Amino acid sequence: MKKVGLLCGREYSFPPAFIVRVNQLGKPDGVAAEFVKLGGTRMNEPAEYSVIVDRISHEVEYYRGYLKHAVLQGTYVINNPFWWTADDKFFNYSVAAKLGIAIPKTVLLPQKGYPSDVDITSESLHNLNYPVDWDALLDYVGRPAILKPFSGGGWKHVYKVSNKEELLAAYDKTSPYCMTLQEFIDFTGYVRCFTFGKNDITPVRYDPKERRYLIEHEYLSKDLGTRIVKDAQTINQALGYEMNTIEFAIKDEIPYAIDFLNPAPDMERDRITEFYFEHVVEKMAKLVIDRALHGNVANTWPRWEEMLGFGAASGFTAAPKTASRQVTASSSNPSSATAQFDRSGAKIR
Numbered sequence: 001m002k003k004v005g006l007l008c009g010r011e012y013s014f015p016p017a018f019i020v021r022v023n024q025l026g027k028p029d030g031v032a033a034e035f036v037k038l039g040g041t042r043m044n045e046p047a048e049y050s051v052i053v054d055r056i057s058h059e060v061e062y063y064r065g066y067l068k069h070a071v072l073q074g075t076y077v078i079n080n081p082f083w084w085t086a087d088d089k090f091f092n093y094s095v096a097a098k099l100g101i102a103i104p105k106t107v108l109l110p111q112k113g114y115p116s117d118v119d120i121t122s123e124s125l126h127n128l129n130y131p132v133d134w135d136a137l138l139d140y141v142g143r144p145a146i147l148k149p150f151s152g153g154g155w156k157h158v159y160k161v162s163n164k165e166e167l168l169a170a171y172d173k174t175s176p177y178c179m180t181l182q183e184f185i186d187f188t189g190y191v192r193c194f195t196f197g198k199n200d201i202t203p204v205r206y207d208p209k210e211r212r213y214l215i216e217h218e219y220l221s222k223d224l225g226t227r228i229v230k231d232a233q234t235i236n237q238a239l240g241y242e243m244n245t246i247e248f249a250i251k252d253e254i255p256y257a258i259d260f261l262n263p264a265p266d267m268e269r270d271r272i273t274e275f276y277f278e279h280v281v282e283k284m285a286k287l288v289i290d291r292a293l294h295g296n297v298a299n300t301w302p303r304w305e306e307m308l309g310f311g312a313a314s315g316f317t318a319a320p321k322t323a324s325r326q327v328t329a330s331s332s333n334p335s336s337a338t339a340q341f342d343r344s345g346a347k348i349r
Contacts, residue, residue: 002029002292005036005049007063009056013269013277018053021285031292033285041066047073050292053243053284055264057081071300076291078242079263080300087239089261090150090180095238095304101231102256104183104249105141108150113175134164141183149177153262155211160184185258189250191220191228194265194276195243196283197290198236201229204276206247213273221253228255235260240302242287 004022008015015035022033036052052075057063067081090108097103110128114120138145147159147170157177159170171179192206192213203225205214220228232246235257245265248255267284269277306312 002026002031002050003048004031004033004288004292005052006033007036007052007054007056007067009059011055011268014267014281017269017277017281018284021281022288025285026289026292029289029293031289033288038063038066041069043069045069045073047075049075051076051078051288051295053078053288054081054084058084058264071297074297076295076297077300078288078291079244080240080302083240083300083302084263087261088151089148089259092235092239092261093180095308096235096257096260098308099234099238099304101234102254104146104185104256104258106183107137107141107181109137109171109179109181111174111176111178112171115176134167137181138164138167141181144184146182146184147171147174147179148182149174150180151178151261153259182258185249185251185256187249187251187256189219191248191250191255193228193232193246193248194280194283195232195236195241195246196287197242198240199233200283200287201232201246202276202279202283203228203232203248208247211271213271213276215273215275224250224253224255231255231257232260234307238302238304238307240300242291242300243284 004026006015006019019033019035022031026032031050036049047070049070052067052070054063054067054077057067064081064085067075067077071077071081090106093103093106110125110132144160144162145167147161147167149157157174157179159166159173161167161170167181190206190208191203194202194204196202203220205216205219206212207214228248231248235246236242236244239260241263243263243265244260245262246257247259249258250256266272267277267280272280
């Protein structure tokens with residue numbers, strides 16, 4: 001019996017539906033799902049689960065530490081806890097831009113303030129230029145602009161600013177978070193993509209003002225839909241995410257990727273609609289069953305080093321060498337995660 005564990009927090013519809021579906025679909029192959037239960041983790045404790053789906057460790061440090069240990073013991077964790085710990089949105093934007101994906105112009109900003117329990121003084125910050133040339137930064141990204149955290153989600157601490165005065169007023173509210181200033185895309189269309197594995201992409205029309213999913217299957221032209229799917233695949237391949245949502249703001253038929261660090265995306269029925277809820281539950285169940293049967297832990301790591309031509313990925317910041325060999329080998333099992341990709345991350349076969 002291969003066990004799939006679910007680690008989650010305040011979710012009510014997805015977790016039980018997911019567990020039931022995995023148990024239904026996985027029974028013929030000896031795959032069963034349950035909630036992970038923890039109460040202290042010993043060093044070198046054997047892996048209890050073949051696969052763990054992580055939807056909460058970004059908020060609970062103990063869970064994150066446990067998941068790193070689980071990887072060490074051979075568990076396939078979705079998403080990789082090492083890379084999720086290291087990643088941030090500014091790095092995402094920079095990598096994606098180098099891979100040819102349309103990205104709004106973005107600036108990483110010094111923090112307004114720091115946590116009260118950290119002893120930061122002016123002497124700690126002598127490497128920072130002061131004062132910041134806010135006009136020059138706004139000239140670079142354009143007006144209006146979006147001020148938002150370089151990590152985090154849920155539309156928290158996001159501000160639209162039209163001038164320096166509005167920017168400074170918003171910036172003064174952001175301590176202790178590190179923020180980005182980003183070009184505002186005056187979009188005529190907006191898409192949020194569910195991703196299952198690195199290449200199974202479901203683009204969905206989304207209304208960011210109402211924060212609402214819309215069921216409209218003919219929303220995208222063939223060419224635009226093809227580009228969005230390819231860009232989403234490239235992003236996931238570069239960053240290693242197998243459970244993610246990727247958002248594109250569309251202007252002049254160009255899809256700008258504006259948010260794609262969502263490794264624990266919202267999957268609750270009342271927010272994603274009944275139609276997409278059923279789709280997500282089915283796709284996630286099939287994904288984890290496949291990974292329980294065929295998954296290689298090395299394939300959970302990102303590929304950006306390879307894709308940018310830095311050389312074979314190796315070590316912490318990208319895939320171990322075993323994963324590099326795995327990715328370039330053709331798969332004898334079309335459902336496994338060992339398909340061949342070119343340097344852009346596009347699937348070859």
